[in-house]
Amino acid sequence: MTLPTDPPTQTWLQRHRMIITPLMFLLPGVAFFAVYVISPILQSFYISTFEWTGLGSLSEQGEFIGMQNYRELMSDRNFEVSLWNNVKWLVLYLLAIPGGLFIALFLNQTVAGIRVYKSLFFFPFVISQVVVGLVFSWFYLPNVGLLNVVLGWFGSEVNILGNPDLATYGIIAAGLWPQTAYCMILYLTGLNAVDPEQIEAARLDGAKGVRMLWHVILPQLRPATFIAFVVTIIGALRSFDLISVMTNGGPFGSTRVLSFYMFEKALSEYGFRMGYGSAIAVILFLIMLIFISYFLWTMWRDERAARL
Amino acid sequence: MLKKLTSAAVALTMTTGLSGPVFAGAHAELEGTLRIISDMSNPAPREVMEGLAADFDEMHPELTVELDIVDREAWKSQIRNALSASPPDVVNWYAANRMGPYVDSGLFMDITDWWDAGDFEGLESVKGAMTMDDKQWGVPYTYYQWGMYYRADIFDELGLEEPETFEQEIANCEVILGSGRKCYTIGTKFLWTAGGWFDYLNMRTNGFDHHMALARGELSWTEDEGVRQAFENWRTLIDMGAYIDDHQTYSWQEALPFMVKGEATSYLMGNFAVPQLRDAGLGDDQLDFYQFPAINPDVEMGEDAPTDTFHVASGAQNVAAAREFLKFVTSPDVQTRINGPDALGQLPVNANSSVADDKFLQQGFTMLSENATGGIAQFFDRDFPAEMAAIGMEGLQEFMVFPDNLDDILARMESARQRIYD
Structure with missing residues (x-):
């Protein structure tokens, strides 16, 4: 009988290979993550404590001003408007989820040519956000836009993108169009995975309609709902292109949101306040962190539950 | 908006007969590569720039000219990157305060010596626009007048004359409104068009010097009586309903059809609007120009005449070639040619050049050289520091839509002023 003990000739590397191998595999990912994600975040924090035009080097041209940028943000009305707009985006954009679910349920049937209908509904998600923005701004145009032509038949008109109280909602509506399509496709794939036996069983027990949906279908769609929630929140927070194109x-x-305001202050034609822009970016990051933490926590919880 | 339309121009192999041997042989000692990044991306300017590069390249056999033309709008935010990392030798930009950030951070080269050495003869009158901290930072290559472009045929139909005072302007406008048209078209979506209106109203109400003091941050937006008066005059027009509705939704180009269709009669604009109006079908008998009328008879007329420029990057590799290129671009013959009606269609910066035989350019040139005794300004967003301009123009747009918010708008601008200029 031979004992599988380590022969003394083994090198240090061989003895620790169970630890070193995974570390080696992790290394490239961790390195890139550190260089391209972690360090820019820290840099933003650092730059946000400076007054700097973004031209020349930070150490020569920048002036350290501590928390001054954040103090200014607190009393900046444009920042407040942007923040509220972000909240509006976050809340209203979530309408894409029930909207997508509804369309998915509607399309989840076997009729001749259903694939064509499905792709037509999916179409808005395929076209670029810039095109969506252009189409909607034409739709909203005063006098000649389709919306106002139709409203004109009833003797009223509204310049949605020219009205400071309505413009943000007009843009969100434009954003919902492709986002609903995205959620729809997520739910359509989810519906394919619904267990027909459970439905059969529920039907035998007399469940149908809303009760069937709520107690039998939706619980099985939980993974799809989670992904739809994640992509919608992310979509709401990066609503930059639509705003830039439409208003x-x-x-x-x-109609500014934080990401647009940051761009304006730090990088646009008239924006030479890198420090102030970074401070806005940091606030935006902290807001995102709430959602990111929630997502990570949910995933961690689910994985642990799956392992048990 | 962030689309980058960069394209490398093929200037190397072009052999044009455009310039002929005007300068050939004179400066054959230049060698190496001259790298130019230009923002002259619209069709006509692009041809001009490519021609300039090709000619210069041909004049100097040992020198290779490398030209990159960047989309004009994109360049406004790309210039900072272009100047920071491996900068080119020569770049396009704008005069006056728009140079500020790049001058302050040392990205533009101080070329005072070249001016002092007499490189740019005939440019004395525009030197001021290139001066910051008593030094010169570049050279201009073209400029254009601003003023009232109007539908002469509609004025004739209504029996109106070109106004010379604000009272006449208002009286005209009342007649125009009475005929079911709007007096002025404007598109303020991108804000700067409102800046043009404020420039004129303030320069006419309070004079050029007051306007410049305001731009330098020396006057309060809330305390100064003159500023209030300028807004008061503006309000007269707004309350009459002189401007087209929903202008906050349109770009300046989208506002052109109102004038073309005759729904509005005048457009306070730069001369660059003329080719567009002509292309849209307005003949020279339908379109004419007048100087913004006097408001306060005690102040001399000041005018907006934005100037576009060339600069040498402080990190330039081929300074000798860059210097020669600036000299070339501003020389009288080249100035006459590139500002001609089939090229840029604007005004030459060199006093020894000749102005194209074009109704609008001739009128503009006469106006600027004879009837702008108050002084020549650049433009709201070029005279005011960048951030003040951005906040200011946003306030001006709001004022045009909700004139009742004036106190609030001025208070915001004042608090921005106190922060920005200190």
């Missing part, structure tokens, strides 16, 4: 932040700054 350019206007009228008088009423």
